[in-house]
Amino acid sequence: MPARIPVLPVAALFFLCLAAGVRAQDYDNDEAIQPPPKAQDSCNGVFLTYNFISRTKEFPHVKNTSAQSWAFKAQATILNTMMYELEDWSIFIGFQHQEILVSVGGAVITDGTDFPAHVGNGTTLSGYPQTDLLTSIETAGDMSQIQVVVDITGTQFGVKAPDTPMPHTIKLENPGYKCPAVTKKSHVVVVVVVAETQMFVCCVKDPKFKPNKTDTHHFLPRRYGDLTFAYDVLQSYDSNYMAQVTIDIHSPLGRLDNWNLTWEWKRGEFIYNMRGAYTLRKDGSDCLYGKAAKYYQDFDFSKVMNCETKPTIVDLPPERSKDKDIGNLPYCCKNGTLLPPIMDPPQSKAIFQVQVYKLPPDLNRTAFYPPTNWKIHGVLNADYVCGPPFRVSPMKFPDPSGLMSESEAIASWQVVCNVTRPKKHASRCCVSYSAFYNDSVIPCDTCACGCDDSKSCNHDGRALLLPPEALLVPTENRTAKAKAWAKIKHYHLPQQLPCPDNCGVSINWHIMSNFGKGWTARITLFNWEDYNFKDWFVALEMDKAYLGYEKAYSFNSTKLIGPGAINKTFFLQGLEGLNYLISEAEGKNPETDPRVPGKQQSVISFTKKETPGIDIVKGGGFPTRVYFNGEECALPERIPRAFAVHQHSTVSPLVVMLLAAVVALILILD
Numbered sequence: 327m328p329a330r331i332p333v334l335p336v337a338a339l340f341f342l343c344l345a346a347g348v349r350a351q352d353y354d355n356d357e358a359i360q361p362p363p364k365a366q367d368s369c370n371g372v373f374l375t376y377n378f379i380s381r382t383k384e385f386p387h388v389k390n391t392s393a394q395s396w397a398f399k400a401q402a403t404i405l406n407t408m409m410y411e412l413e414d415w416s417i418f419i420g421f422q423h424q425e426i427l428v429s430v431g432g433a434v435i436t437d438g439t440d441f442p443a444h445v446g447n448g449t450t451l452s453g454y455p456q457t458d459l460l461t462s463i464e465t466a467g468d469m470s471q472i473q474v475v476v477d478i479t480g481t482q483f484g485v486k487a488p489d490t491p492m493p494h495t496i497k498l499e500n501p502g503y504k505c506p507a508v509t510k511k512s513h514v515v516v517v518v519v520v521a522e523t524q525m526f527v528c529c530v531k532d533p534k535f536k537p538n539k540t541d542t543h544h545f546l547p548r549r550y551g552d553l554t555f556a557y558d559v560l561q562s563y564d565s566n567y568m569a570q571v572t573i574d575i576h577s578p579l580g581r582l583d584n585w586n587l588t589w590e591w592k593r594g595e596f597i598y599n600m601r602g603a604y605t606l607r608k609d610g611s612d613c614l615y616g617k618a619a620k621y622y623q624d625f626d627f628s629k630v631m632n633c634e635t636k637p638t639i640v641d642l643p644p645e646r647s648k649d650k651d652i653g654n655l656p657y658c659c660k661n662g663t664l665l666p667p668i669m670d671p672p673q674s675k676a677i678f679q680v681q682v683y684k685l686p687p688d689l690n691r692t693a694f695y696p697p698t699n700w701k702i703h704g705v706l707n708a709d710y711v712c713g714p715p716f717r718v719s720p721m722k723f724p725d726p727s728g729l730m731s732e733s734e735a736i737a738s739w740q741v742v743c744n745v746t747r748p749k750k751h752a753s754r755c756c757v758s759y760s761a762f763y764n765d766s767v768i769p770c771d772t773c774a775c776g777c778d779d780s781k782s783c784n785h786d787g788r789a790l791l792l793p794p795e796a797l798l799v800p801t802e803n804r805t806a807k808a809k810a811w812a813k814i815k816h817y818h819l820p821q822q823l824p825c826p827d828n829c830g831v832s833i834n835w836h837i838m839s840n841f842g843k844g845w846t847a848r849i850t851l852f853n854w855e856d857y858n859f860k861d862w863f864v865a866l867e868m869d870k871a872y873l874g875y876e877k878a879y880s881f882n883s884t885k886l887i888g889p890g891a892i893n894k895t896f897f898l899q900g901l902e903g904l905n906y907l908i909s910e911a912e913g914k915n916p917e918t919d920p921r922v923p924g925k926q927q928s929v930i931s932f933t934k935k936e937t938p939g940i941d942i943v944k945g946g947g948f949p950t951r952v953y954f955n956g957e958e959c960a961l962p963e964r965i966p967r968a969f970a971v972h973q974h975s976t977v978s979p980l981v982v983m984l985l986a987a988v989v990a991l992i993l994i995l996d
């Protein structure tokens with residue numbers, strides 16, 4: 327039911343018509359889109375418009391206007407009015423009313439977000455399937471080739487006058503273009519009420535922009551990302567093609583364990599066969615009841631690997647790497663493990679091949695549409711967010727014959743993915759702090775890795791200080807210790823106790839000593855999962871102390887070199903033979919002893935020569951960011967406090983080294 331404009335006094339309406347920028351609150355504008363603005367005719371660039379079409383109240387109907395949801399329809403157009411082609415267009419729409427997009431025709435959300443997509447902070451759309459806009463000249467003004475119309479439907483929330491249900495801006499995101507401020511235009515909506523329902527802008531080529539000349543003009547340059555996919559078509563027939571997918575980790579902190587990959591076929595394709603990886607579901611029956619069976623009438627679908635629109639692809643185990651039928655590819659078959667390049671370069675790459683069958687109207691040796699919405703996940707790894715595939719220059723491969731010639735892919739696309747920082751209460755690892763000058767441990771934050779909805783504990787309460795030995799027992803056995811400690815130390819004990827951290831991996835950072843010339847810390851990793859971490863790594867960003875970093879006694883450590891914060895980070899991994907962080911296990915006597923976490927520990931020494939004036943106790947000795955297997959861990963909100971008297975320990979470097987030796991010995995004996 328479209329809601330109608332309340333009948334206003336004529337005088338008020340008259341005022342509305344006159345006052346610029348005054349907008350009506352509700353719309354009943356079902357008849358079509360406004361004609362293109364005149365400014366389009368004088369644009370020599372890329373002309374963008376956003377037309378608000380209509381909206382209707384959604385259930386539930388509420389009195390509070392700002393909480394009312396509305397279903398809205400809008401349309402964006404991208405028109406190329408230049409002499410040049412616009413390749414791989416992408417536009418930003420500055421939504422601002424808690425919009426939730428439900429469908430977008432003619433485009434995809436650039437970062438691959440699925441619908442319904444919360445875009446209240448604005449979003450970028452890219453062309454799909456029409457990624458390029460030709461010129462008027464080459465097409466004799468064929469609008470279908472020089473313009474894309476993007477139909478948008480979604481929900482938006484209550485718009486009170488004088489706000490409008492419009493985005494605040496639109497602009498072209500392609501590099502090398504400049505967009506002035508948008509022009510907003512009001513239209514008569516109901517009789518004499520005007521409302522702002524259209525905005526447009528003419529973006530022009532920036533004459534000063536120097537494009538990167540490394541690639542021929544038709545392709546986009548390859549981009550850097552924490553992880554990239556290459557989708558290279560190596561063989562092509564009318565009805566099917568073979569693509570090779572290469573996964574590369576570039577970030578020094580990137581990592582995946584037991585990866586699974588999903589993507590989405592948009593044009594009815596199905597996977598006939600794969601090599602170097604497989605789909606979790608092997609079943610051609612989806613095809614039998616779909617469009618594929620109508621076209622491929624005599625096809626034996628029992629041999630088809632997968633007909634899902636969104637298949638899940640996983641890696642083969644190493645045993646299959648020499649299998650002539652399904653393996654036998656370089657870099658294949660690692661059981662889903664990808665390590666950062668600094669740990670082991672060949673382990674940072676994976677390859678698999680996929681035989682894809684197409685449906686009409688794409689039965690043409692040169693018609694390819696790579697799958698979209700790429701998503702890759704690993705067990706206890708950081709989350710990666712991937713952009714859409716974009717066309718790049720054909721990949722060159724060394725010829726398999728071993729001769730000097732190079733072979734070239736028929737067509738290549740790249741998908742770029744970046745690691746995202748975990749949201750609050752959604753980490754997978756956490757850090758606790760302790761120090762020689764304070765006998766309490768600052769535990770991991772409450773719900774650092776999430777909490778269920780149970781009301782039995784306080785989700786926001788501050789974690790209780792612990793006695794050091796409490797770090798060694800599982801959460802369920804910690805509460806008693808924390809309560810006893812609070813009693814001894816006269817700490818405040820709240821009525822409702824805070825929830826535990828719920829992390830599978832926790833890391834303790836302990837300041838061990840602080841003397842005139844240097845200081846030492848001890849890092850301990852705890853594994854509370856029933857999962858062994860092979861080839862684990864930890865990276866520590868220490869903004870203040872990095873320059874003074876000397877060595878880790880029982881871990882293999884490397885200083886990272888790279889842009890920004892990477893340059894303040896060092897990388898720790900197990901020495902050969904000690905590169906396992908084993909799973910939690912039963913205590914020695916399960917009847918009475920609590921369960922025991924897997925542990926790894928090392929002392930790290932720092933000098934103060936390079937970092938004069940560093941104040942360890944005031945925070946200089948605590949990490950700025952901590953990563954475990956590429957996932958950023960939650961850090962506590964406070965640090966152990968000291969009374970001034972205790973600031974310097976009398977521990978000499980010799981004692982530290984002795985301690986380190988003892989730690990190493992204990993680990994070996996374990």
Ligand SMILES: *[C@@H]1O[C@H](CO)[C@@H](O)[C@H](O)[C@H]1NC(C)=O
Pocket residue numbers: 390391392393
């Ligand atoms: C109306 O809804 C908004 C958003 O849901 C909320 O912030 C606001 O407090 C509500 N106002 C009233 C009067 O209920």
Ligand SMILES: *[C@@H]1O[C@H](CO)[C@@H](O)[C@H](O)[C@H]1NC(C)=O
Pocket residue numbers: 444445446447
């Ligand atoms: C928009 O940005 C704000 C502030 O950065 C953030 O809190 C909010 O979650 C964002 N909303 C969406 C829908 O991404």
Ligand SMILES: *[C@@H]1O[C@H](CO)[C@@H](O)[C@H](O)[C@H]1NC(C)=O
Pocket residue numbers: 536537538539540547548
């Ligand atoms: C061109 O690309 C190369 C490699 O991707 C990069 O090193 C260079 O800085 C780029 N040049 C410009 C002008 O963007």
Ligand SMILES: *[C@@H]1O[C@H](CO)[C@@H](O)[C@H](O)[C@H]1NC(C)=O
Pocket residue numbers: 584643644661
């Ligand atoms: C491969 O990964 C699976 C878990 O996905 C695990 O059960 C299996 O032991 C692993 N195999 C090897 C050889 O590491």
Ligand SMILES: *[C@@H]1O[C@H](CO)[C@@H](O)[C@H](O)[C@H]1NC(C)=O
Pocket residue numbers: 668669670882883900901902
């Ligand atoms: C430490 O790690 C580097 C890089 O992964 C490796 O080359 C080196 O052999 C390792 N050293 C030891 C002692 O394990």
Ligand SMILES: *[C@@H]1O[C@H](CO)[C@@H](O)[C@H](O)[C@H]1NC(C)=O
Pocket residue numbers: 689690691692693
């Ligand atoms: C295949 O595509 C090319 C280029 O798009 C076109 O010239 C050709 O006519 C198409 N062939 C068929 C059989 O449709």
Ligand SMILES: *[C@@H]1O[C@H](CO)[C@@H](O)[C@H](O)[C@H]1NC(C)=O
Pocket residue numbers: 585586606638703704705706
């Ligand atoms: C893919 O892996 C992630 C992380 O391990 C897991 O949550 C998800 O369920 C997996 N998906 C499938 C389809 O197995």
Ligand SMILES: *[C@@H]1O[C@H](CO)[C@@H](O)[C@H](O)[C@H]1NC(C)=O
Pocket residue numbers: 437549550551552711712713742743744
């Ligand atoms: C990934 O990060 C790089 C820079 O670090 C940026 O240029 C690129 O646009 C990002 N890609 C995505 C998909 O977020």
Ligand SMILES: *[C@@H]1O[C@H](CO)[C@@H](O)[C@H](O)[C@H]1NC(C)=O
Pocket residue numbers: 802803918919920
């Ligand atoms: C540890 O907690 C578990 C679960 O609450 C309990 O069954 C066990 O008895 C506790 N162990 C000790 C030593 O307190």
Ligand SMILES: *[C@@H]1O[C@H](CO)[C@@H](O)[C@H](O)[C@H]1NC(C)=O
Pocket residue numbers: 887888889890893
């Ligand atoms: C990283 O730091 C080193 C010196 O510590 C410096 O030479 C190098 O230029 C820095 N690199 C970047 C990318 O900031």
Ligand SMILES: *[C@@H]1O[C@H](CO)[C@@H](O)[C@H](O)[C@H]1NC(C)=O
Pocket residue numbers: 763764765766768964965966967968969
């Ligand atoms: C230890 O540090 C905590 C947190 O900063 C503080 O609340 C406590 O009073 C400190 N204890 C001593 C003995 O200084």
